[in-house]
Amino acid sequence: MRSFRRHRLLVSVLLCALTVLAARPTAAPEESGSGTGSGADTSLSAEVARLYEEAAVATRQYEAGREEAEKQRSEAQRAEALLDAQRRHIAALHEDLGRIARAQYRTSGGLPVAAHMILADSPEGLMRGQHAFSQAHLAVNNAITKNQRAEARLAADEARAADQWQALERRNTQLAALKADIEQTLEAASSRLQGEADAAVAAGACRGAVRLDQPETGLSDGEWVAPVETYELSASYGSGGARWSSRHTGQDFAVPIGTPVRAVGAGRVVKVSCGGPFGMEIVLKHAGGYYTQYAHLASLTVDQGEHVSPGQWIGQSGTTGNSTGPHLHFEARVTPETGSAVNPVSWLAARGVSL
Template identity: 40%
Template sequence: MRRVGFTRRYAVSVAVAGCLVVGASGTGYGAGPGSEAVEVERLYREAAAAVQAHEVARKAVARGREKVGRLRAAEAAEAARLAQLREVMGEFARGQYRGSGGGLGYTLLLVSAESPEQMMERVSLARRGGHATASLLTRVRESRARLARDRAESARVLGALKGEFARQSAARDRIEGKLKEAQERLRAAEAARRTAFAAAAAARAGKAGGGWAPAGGAPGPACGSGADVEPLGSRPRKPSDRAGTPKWVKPVDPAPMSSGFADSGGRWRHRHTGQDFAVFDGEPVRAVGDGTVHFIGCGDGFGNQVILRHANGYFTQYAHLSVFGVRTGQRVAAGETIGLSGRTGNVSGPHLHFEVRVTPQLGSGINPLPWLREHGVAL
């Protein structure tokens, strides 16, 4: 395929190209008539609320982990300080016992003084030693109290952290359940619609003497012919070998942005579910981070698409591709080319549609730009 380079002069004309219809169902044909469509919409709204709850819990978990880290560092420092104080106390006690530490030894030191001045000096030293001992004991008690407080706070934060983990897990389960139900309803509605379409086509063909065919054929997403995996150049080294390479990168570079997350208008049935990047046909599309290819194929309005699963539990989607460069189950590295940009699916022109999802299913997406910023990627 001929590669077309991106220049600033063409940025405006490319930016207007976008996803024509990517709604809750991911298709341009709707979820079904009447109450079925309303029910699907309700399920997607509930899934969206669960996604928000998941993100709130995730951020709380992240804050809790940071706080536990600080508390554990404080515990370790206080434990080391307490050990040092105890060592100093032991050494001080041994010194007092060997020298003027009280009892018979202390009395002998006073009696053996050669002058009243020397005796008073020894008394003063003994008193200072007593003050030092009392001060050390106070510091030990304070250190023990601080250590106990730190440990109690760590236990409290860890308990709260477990609760946030449970809430995050429950939110993920709700998302998956709602989206699974919505997609089952959509599949049933689509099957019924196609059956009705075929019956209508057969009836019309019979009336026309067998020579009639509906213009354009049966409805469905256009995926293009670039569905085969093609070699896209040399693969980068494994993540552990890539010294100095950032862990997370842009999906395309340069990355001129067009339609954003949650945009609405005439091009979408509902709201836009990802971030579009205004690139021409044939631009390299890169994995934003190390991961595994969870899905590759042609489906719904996204056309040719790749979905990656990352170690942090999130999924990233790369849609409207012209060519695939990876296979399902393949491990990829951050920055590795996984395909080439294109215009497959329901689009008005070439671009990359990029999503970050809580689950691999459409409907669990979050705003990709803040997520990328959290991972050190500025756009």
Template identity: 55%
Template sequence: MRSSHRSSLAVSLLLCTVAVFPEISAAAADGASGVDVASRASVLVERLNEDATVAARQYETARREAERQRSIARRDEKLLVRERTLITALRKDLGRIARAQYRMSGGVSYTSQTLLLDSARELMQGHDALPRLDLAVANAVARSRRAETRLTGEQARALARWRVLQKRNGDLAARNRILQTKLELARGVLQRQADAAAAARTCRGAVHLGQPRRKIRHPWVVPVEAYRLSAAFGSGGSHWARGHTGQDFAVPIGTPVRAVGSGQVVRVTCGGAFGMEVVIRHPGGYCTQYAHLAAVTVDPGDRVAAGQWIAQSGTTGNSTGPHLHFEVRATPEFGSGIDPVPWLAARGVRV
């Protein structure tokens, strides 16, 4: 029963891959080599990663702008309530003034005293104060009505912009969901190709990806840009005989892996406990290792710069889930590792 379920799941995943990624499916149907299919999957994951990042950034920008327009509309609503309260108070004063004109007596309300211009209050001292006050209050009502009209228009415009942005946000969110679905499928294709290569202990050669657009100004960088630290150096666990020999960075499959500093690639291997791995020797003799990869973008002997993409993360070898296993070694060989975190910190890189 379980094997039947797995078979159905595999068929469904294959059908989704065929429907979503015709370029990969066409390559497989044409009898393209595993290298070609893996290369296309690597490039596709890179492109979808970039598209998803852009879509997420656009959604966040539109969300913030929508919130700003909503805040403007709420502010104008409060100002409208204040203006309408003012108009109501002024109308009451007009009624009092009219009654006072008949009686030729009576005082002026506290609202009039606080809302009218000083010059208008001074005019009240004359024998014709009430008619002049009547005019002053009427002018204040007119000003308040103009303010009400202006605020009503501004509120309507803000609400209209908010509705447009809300619709755009919905479209961007839907696009993001589609991209994330495609990205997960592409990651699955990439990892299956990587698992096959690791099982055969055959490295398929460097995949040619684009390079980061941002210029790296520091001579040392963290090996991945967005991550969550998981197993630390020296920690215990059932997957290693003694203490953990590196620092793990939890990242999704296909995340670009960067050389932490300039150096030369001394080893690219597939299979074994580390799965796909790259080892780089840096000036001064220290070496860094990047393991459990899904794809490699360099060959032995290549010279690399700090921040250069050298691989894509995965979960090949003795791995419990997608992550980058990063080591700093005194030599290229296993067993000469030191704690990577203080080593990076000494070079100005905090993780």
């Protein structure tokens, strides 16, 4: 009986537990523009941001090495030119020496110095002639010795410059390989990031902000910057084409996928969206009643309602939505909605930012 009561009590406890679990609500899916990104999302975005910086550093190192190699090459070429000039000068001295020797042979007839002394009109005349010849011979020998030393010195300088140039060429080859490897890895990571962004846009639901280590900008809330640090301007405000229903409403910045996108000024995030022709986009509200839009992104690093500072990374560029290639579409508006855009280039120029 005791064992039966114990089993009945255990069954009652299990039934109560199952009832409680059944009554708990299931986890609701994340709302668009809320929450934070998953660990995998954050890791991939951070990897792309890190690789982007490494690629920029590798490019700067490669360019610096290439310029140094060119400078060393020029120095080696200058040394070779000096060496050629010295060789020509020595050849001329040798020619002069030969001319003097031939003249001496013709005038002396090959007689020894003692015979000249016997046949000379006076010892003083002979001594003067012999002294003049000795001085000329000594001057030529000194010039040849001096120029031989200069030639050896220039040859050593040329060899040293050539060695430095070759060492820089080898280093530059290594830097080029490192740069290519980083860019290849970046391209693969950016492709994965874009794939995740495309999936989010297709689902029409943002995954929430991923949190990246922010750079030190040193900017105050009253300062303004360009939306990307390094770029090429492409489609401009007001341009026409088959891609737009009327006119282009913003300024496009041609940048690779994963490029950090910056808030141009202090403001608040009033819109985060992951669907429609702009793909993944962010709209900020700034002081003075103006708004800026950042579209075709591959990731978001802010959530709706957040306050941002000038230069803060708010996302990463991509090619989501109605986009023909990786770029950032940037707009300046008088309302948060499409159709209220003003020329973003002149708008930024009025705030001290020249594109």
